[in-house]
Amino acid sequence: MTEITSVEFEKEVLKSGKVILDFYSSECPPCEALAPKFESLAKLYGQDVKFLKIFRQKNRELADQLVVKSSPTLIFYDNGKEVGERLTGGIKRSDIIKNLNKLLPESKVATITGKIKPTISEFDVMILGAGPGGLTAGLYLCQAKVNTVLIDIALPGGHVATTHEVSNYPGFIEPQAGYMLSHNMSEQTKLCGTAYKVAVDVTSVDLKKREIVLDEYETVKAKKIIIATGTSPNLMGIPGEVELKGKGISYCATCDAKYYGDKEVVVIGGGNSAVEESDFISKFANKITMVHQFDAFTANKTAIERLNSNPKISALLQHEPRSFKRDGDKIITEVEDLQTKEIKTLVSDGVFIFIGMKPNVQLFKNKLTLDQWGYIKTDEDMRTSFPDVFAVGDVISKKYRQITTAVADGTIAAIAIAKELN
Numbered sequence: 456m457t458e459i460t461s462v463e464f465e466k467e468v469l470k471s472g473k474v475i476l477d478f479y480s481s482e483c484p485p486c487e488a489l490a491p492k493f494e495s496l497a498k499l500y501g502q503d504v505k506f507l508k509i510f511r512q513k514n515r516e517l518a519d520q521l522v523v524k525s526s527p528t529l530i531f532y533d534n535g536k537e538v539g540e541r542l543t544g545g546i547k548r549s550d551i552i553k554n555l556n557k558l559l560p561e562s563k564v565a566t567i568t569g570k571i572k573p574t575i576s577e578f579d580v581m582i583l584g585a586g587p588g589g590l591t592a593g594l595y596l597c598q599a600k601v602n603t604v605l606i607d608i609a610l611p612g613g614h615v616a617t618t619h620e621v622s623n624y625p626g627f628i629e630p631q632a633g634y635m636l637s638h639n640m641s642e643q644t645k646l647c648g649t650a651y652k653v654a655v656d657v658t659s660v661d662l663k664k665r666e667i668v669l670d671e672y673e674t675v676k677a678k679k680i681i682i683a684t685g686t687s688p689n690l691m692g693i694p695g696e697v698e699l700k701g702k703g704i705s706y707c708a709t710c711d712a713k714y715y716g717d718k719e720v721v722v723i724g725g726g727n728s729a730v731e732e733s734d735f736i737s738k739f740a741n742k743i744t745m746v747h748q749f750d751a752f753t754a755n756k757t758a759i760e761r762l763n764s765n766p767k768i769s770a771l772l773q774h775e776p777r778s779f780k781r782d783g784d785k786i787i788t789e790v791e792d793l794q795t796k797e798i799k800t801l802v803s804d805g806v807f808i809f810i811g812m813k814p815n816v817q818l819f820k821n822k823l824t825l826d827q828w829g830y831i832k833t834d835e836d837m838r839t840s841f842p843d844v845f846a847v848g849d850v851i852s853k854k855y856r857q858i859t860t861a862v863a864d865g866t867i868a869a870i871a872i873a874k875e876l877n
């Protein structure tokens with residue numbers, strides 16, 4: 456694996472054979488989650504495909520020229536021509552493999568995949584998801600001497616890792632950078648001795664056998680499972696969103712706001728996330744237009760007061776986006792005035808969408824009892840409807856989703872499980 460700069464782009468990429476190029480940034484959790492996958496795949500495919508990394512912040516001109524609008528972005532080249540699909544955001548190992556395999560003849564792919572040897576490991580408890588809920592369960596189980604593994608498709612930290620500032624987690628007088636708070640939580644659990652398998656793809660989950668397969672070859676078994684998979688951002692589901700995701704439309708201010716220095720952005724949403732993240736984006740962008748469907752923001756009063764005193768932020772209330780389009784370097788957002796039905800056009804350099812969350816239950820939703828919104832129902836010890844399967848944090852059915860409530864759920868499940876295993 457080699458690091459290049461824009462000066463070497465022509466020689467190393469355009470005048471080379473098969474290449475995978477990773478545009479990465481600093482302070483970018485999805486970039487950090489990609490790094491170990493990229494490295495392990497470089498070991499497998501490195502003889503046949505050149506693995507290159509390029510630091511987006513220091514090579515902005517090239518990134519702009521190639522319309523790289525999100526970090527990380529993976530681009531595949533065959534003899535100087537871009538091929539296949541660009542991958543951005545939380546990139547799955549299996550999607551990289553799919554693209555790499557398309558670059559190579561079938562016989563070569565068979566030889567490479569033949570080198571992967573299946574493995575099996577066994578634990579008392581496996582925790583799916585290393586956000587605050589999963590990390591706290593891991594800490595309590597470890598301190599109770601229960602052999603535990605934490606599994607995450609990204610790096611540890613969950614939403615806290617991408618929240619720029621947390622001011623309501625008890626024990627800290629000053630607001631904490633979310634990245635540091637989640638780092639400290641993770642280190643505390645890791646130093647205790649909990650095993651970590653992070654930045655992996657979950658290939659399959661068998662709740663009955665309490666067995667999961669990671670990256671298609673690594674089987675992990677346990678006596679108990681804790682589901683702590685949290686939530687993911689809702690999509691708007693309107694024309695242009697999927698096409699422009701990672702190409703001007705972003706769901707992560709921590710990852711992408713720094714690229715909008717002195718530019719204009721549109722933020723969709725009006726709850727706590729939208730209001731707080733707009734304030735953060737205003738550290739970089741010079742104009743932010745927030746689009747919100749109701750006649751007032753639904754965030755907490757402190758956040759709204761801060762927003763109202765920020766001269767860079769203006770609001771279009773009672774408006775809803777109808778479509779996104781690209782026009783050269785600009786993103787065109789068509790919004791409807793919900794009162795007059797008039798369609799207006801907003802021209803910006805980028806769009807951030809914060810319109811709520813959906814629970815990450817795709818892997819187990821037909822096996823567990825869910826509430827009407829799709830969140831997992833639990834009892835007071837965090838037991839789900841499935842024997843030996845617990846759930847904690849934002850993924851469960853409850854009224855308030857905060858770091859403190861996720862941490863509390865993790866504590867309860869761990870104590871209940873430690874007692875049962877004893």
Ligand SMILES: Cc1cc2nc3c(=O)[nH]c(=O)nc-3n(C[C@H](O)[C@H](O)[C@H](O)COP(=O)(O)OP(=O)(O)OC[C@H]3O[C@@H](n4cnc5c(N)ncnc54)[C@H](O)[C@@H]3O)c2cc1C
Pocket residue numbers: 583584585586587588589606607608609610611612613614615617618620621622623624657683684685686728732815818847848849850856857858859861
């Ligand atoms: C922008 C934003 C700002 C916020 N600010 C605050 C705040 O200031 N104060 C506060 O108290 N709360 C805040 N919250 C809410 C808080 O972050 C959540 O309540 C908390 O993180 C929930 O923790 P969790 O462990 O349940 O889930 P998450 O933090 O969502 O973590 C879930 C983890 O599970 C992983 N995962 C997902 N699917 C799988 C799978 N199939 N297998 C394995 N792993 C999986 C994810 O990668 C992630 O690491 C904020 C949320 C957002 C989005």
